[in-house]
Amino acid sequence: MTDPETDSGARFPGETTRRTVLKTISVGAGLATIGGTVSSAASEDYWTVVALTDTQFYARDERFGREQTEWIVNNLEAENIVFVSHGGDIVNNADNDDEWAYMTDAMSLLDGQVPYGTVTGNHEYEEWFDRSSSIENYKQYFGPQNFTDRDWYGGAGPTNGDPNRDELNSYQLFSAGGYDFLHLALEWEAPGSVDDPDTPLGWAQSVLDDYPDRPTILTTHSYLRDDTEDWSTVVQEVDDDGNTGATVWESLVKPNPQVFMTLSGHWFNDDGEYRQVSMNDAGSPVYQMLANYQGRDLRGEGYLRRIEFHPGGGTDAPDRIQVRSYSPVLEEYYEDADSKFGFDLDFDERFDASGSDSGDDSEASADFRQGVDGYAGTVDTNLVEKDPETSFETASTITVDAKEPQDTQNRAQALVRFDDVFGSGETQVPPSSTITNATLSVETVDEGSGAAVHRMLTEWSAGETWDSAGDGIQPDGEQATVDPDTEVGPVGTGPTSIDVTGSVQAWADGETNAGWAFLPLGDDGWDFATADSESPPRLTVEYEPPDTSEGGSGDADGDGDVDGDDVDVVQEHIADKDVDIDTEAADVDGDGDVDIGDAVRIRTEAGGE
Known part of the structure; x- marks a missing residue:
């Protein structure tokens, strides 16, 4: 990620030989643990993947990077560490020889000890956001020629004859717990299309096609954002030469059921951590995690991600993936909910060839969010009693309150709708589907009492006002349902999830999709972001398509066509x-x-x- 602090330094000579191994100590597994062994569990009980990311300031300041890899090597057996992933921005300044020397020394401790993969970040380029600028030093020290003697290294690509663009993506193979895994290392804002194998995205698709039975972890530098709490939706490369995280999800991750986890860095707003679980086209969860500690004290204090796979360790399912943020420098964990969490699942089912937990190939999912994958169908507005003729269709936040302002009895209501949810398009839900789960997610920007969420029964527009709605929305069975689908509250800041399965099922069955009315539950106003904000509402629908094998043609009038x-x-x-x-x-x-x-x-x- 970009930072105003920079260092200067001479460029490396244009060497093409394998990087020099600069180890100065022996790091065999039998040596005393540096930083302490943080778990006393037997190594055969679980296995660990370690994620490093955004070490650019460790390179600049020449600290913490080596402590991380020393800890990894000296805990290989105790923690059963089977793979290490580096999420990019290995160095801060790509033309600074001291930074490359420091991080090459640190990463070389892993050679011959554990399989690992690296990806390019924007800081691996001499001009941070310019893909056409030199990336020579990354290729010299972490290019495929450095791994030719490693049987776990699968290869790199694509290759089109451009030394500055070729072989920046790679894949690695490793095994643990009786499963054979694939790790796919994808360059920063990977360009191209999955349909073109000569591009990075197309090359990645070809690798997945070659290993359809291997559960896959994908690492790429820029994918999730912690400020918008979603995939990235803007290409930062100066010539728009790349793809957003949202595009990588839609075109590469979502359609390929073997991809069960993504790791990324780059973005940091507050703590630089975020996670989300999204359903792929097979109806299976994909566990997506962002970690970037550079915004914290001393640019990260050596924190890394420990991703532990615990067979038999689940509560809601047989097994568990436990994630913790740990600093071998401080010998401490972060204990907050963004740093310590887990996912319960069934390893056997999720790691099978289909990638489906349910084993039911008929299940599918669809995501709708303004600006993502071309979707532009979210409509929302505020109805405010104290401003009865004012339209709030372009406001960036919505307020739901029984007293707005506080010293009055005036109410504020919200309306939200997602158009074009149902249809025959690839990203739509087929009519008459069985809705197994539907979740409306909004970003709460100010905590409050919450709302009763009623299904709207009459149509409305973004320019609706308190007066045009007829003194606001009434839950009378005509404007909106008498009983709410659900009640939400009290509500804290951050993502708020609302179960709207009942409403979406009604629409799938043919009822008019007029969205929802949010009616206040109390006088502590609840504010959430709108479709005109950087964190628009999101509707996620999991469904079973209708069985049309025995259905009619639709030619109800018998004239030979359907119209x-x-x-x-x-x-x-x-x-x-x-x-x-x-x-x-x-x-x-x-x-x-x-x-x-x-x-x-x-x-x-x-x-x-």
């Missing part, structure tokens, strides 16, 4: 009108009757909204 006339015929039939209808063709979901769900699916097939 709006078929929709009209079905709607008239549902309304008990006397119409000429082919009920077998109209029953597109194959459930034995013709209902609103069939009408919705025929409308979608006909190209309607």
Whole structure:
């Protein structure tokens, strides 16, 4: 990540030989542990992957980097460390020979001891955000020629004849716990398309295609952000030559079920830690983690990530991945929730060839968030009683409050809707699907009493006001449902998740998607970010597509094509009108009757909204 502090230094000579091993001490596994052994568990009980990231200031200041790798080597057996990943920004200034010498010395302690992989960060380029600037020193000291004698090193690519661009991505193979893993090391803001194997993303896809049965960890420098608490959505490379984290997720991670974990760094706003679990196309969880400690005391104090795989250690599932942030320099852990957490899962099921915990290939998921993967369908606004004719459609936050302002009885309500959720598009949910889980996630910027979340029954626009809604929204069974889908509160700052499975199922069954009304539960105002903010609301839907194997064609009027006339015929039939209808063709979901769900699916097939 960029920092205003810089060092100057002469460029390395253009050597192409293998980097010099600068070890000055023996680091065999039998030596005394440096920094202490932090777990007394038997090594055969679990295995550990260590994640290093953003060591640029360790390189600049020549401290902490060597302590990290010394601890790793001296705890290989005690902690059963099977792999080490470095997430990029190895050095701060790519043309500074002292920085490269220090980090090469530190990383070379791992040679012959444990498999490891590195990726490029923007600081590996002489001009930090310019991919066309020299990356010669990274390639000299961490390029594929340095690993030719390692049987765990799979290879590097792609290769197109450009010395400054070739072979910046690599993959490694390792085994632990009876499983054979693949580690995919992807360059900073990896350019290209998965459909083009001559580009970094396409090369990565080809590696995944070659190893479809290996559970995969993907490391890349810029992927998740802790400030927006989501994938990165802006390319920082000066010529826009690269892909965002959101694109890497949508095009590479999500479609490939063997990718079960991602590791990244680069971004730091507060503590430089963030995690999220997203469902891939197979309906399986992908555990995604950001760690970047450089914003903390002494630029990180040597903290690293310990990712421990504990068979039989789960509570909600048989096994557990336990994650902890540990400093071998201080011999201390961070104990906050961002630094110490875990994921319960079944290793056998998640690490199988399909990557699906459920073993049910029919499950799928869809994500909707403004600005991500081209989605632009989020609509939200505030209805404020004290400003009854004012529209808040472009506001960056929404307030839900029974007293707004506090010394009045005026209320503030919120409306949120996601358009184009259902349809036949690749990123949409098919009508008549069974919704297994739907979660609305909002970013709370000011804690408060919370809200009752009612499904809206009438349509509304972003320009809606308190007066145009008819004295605000009433939960009367006409404007909004009498009973809320759920109640949320009290609410603290940060991400807030809301279970909206009932609403989304109703829409899948043919009810009108008019979004939700957030009605106040108390007089402590709750503020959350809107679609016009940097942290827009997000709707995640997990579903089972309808079984259409026995369904009709949709040609309800029997004229040989599926169009709006078929929709009209079905709607008239549902309304008990006397119409000429082919009920077998109209029953597109194959459930034995013709209902609103069939009408919705025929409308979608006909190209309607």
